[in-house]
Amino acid sequence: MNEFEWLRQTRALREPVTPHRDLWAGIDAALDTGKVTAPTTRRAWRQPQNWLIAASFVGLSLFAGSLAVHLRDSTLANATANTVDASRWRPNDPRLAGAAVELDAANMELRQAMEQAPDSPALQRLLMRTQKQQSQLRQIEHQAG
Secondary structure, eight states: OOOOHHHHHHTTTTTTOOOSSSSSHHHHHHHTTOOOOOOOOOOOOHHHHHHHHHHHHHHHHHHHHHHHHHHHHHHHHHHHHHHHHHOOOSSHHHHHHHHHHHHHHHHHHHHHHHHTTTOHHHHHHHHHHHHHHHHHHHHHHHOOO
C-alpha cells in the first residue's frame, strides 16, 4: 500500500456509512425485553487496566533507571574530561589551535581504544604517530614564536 492509497482510504472514512439493516429495531427490542447484557462485576472491566497500569509503571521505572545511569555516566565523563582538559596544551596561534584540538581528541580516543585492546600493535602505532604529530605541532609553534 502506498501513500496515495492510504490517503484515499482515510478520505473515504469521512463519508457517512449506512448500515445494512436497521439497528434501532434490535436495540428497542432488547431494551423492552430486558436482555441488555452488562458486565456482572466491575472487576471484569478493571483487570486489563491493572495490567496496563503495571506495565506502564515498569516501563517508566526502566526509563527512569536508564536515565539516572546515563546522567551518572555523563557526569563522570564530564568530570574526567574537565580534569584532562586542564592539562591540554593550547597554542596561541589560532591556525594551530584547531590542529591541537583534533590531535587531542584523536589521542583521547586512541587511549580509550587501548584500554579495550592493550596489546593491539596497530593502536600502539597510531598512538605513537599521534604523539609524534603533537610534538611536531609544538615545535612549529615554538619556531613561529
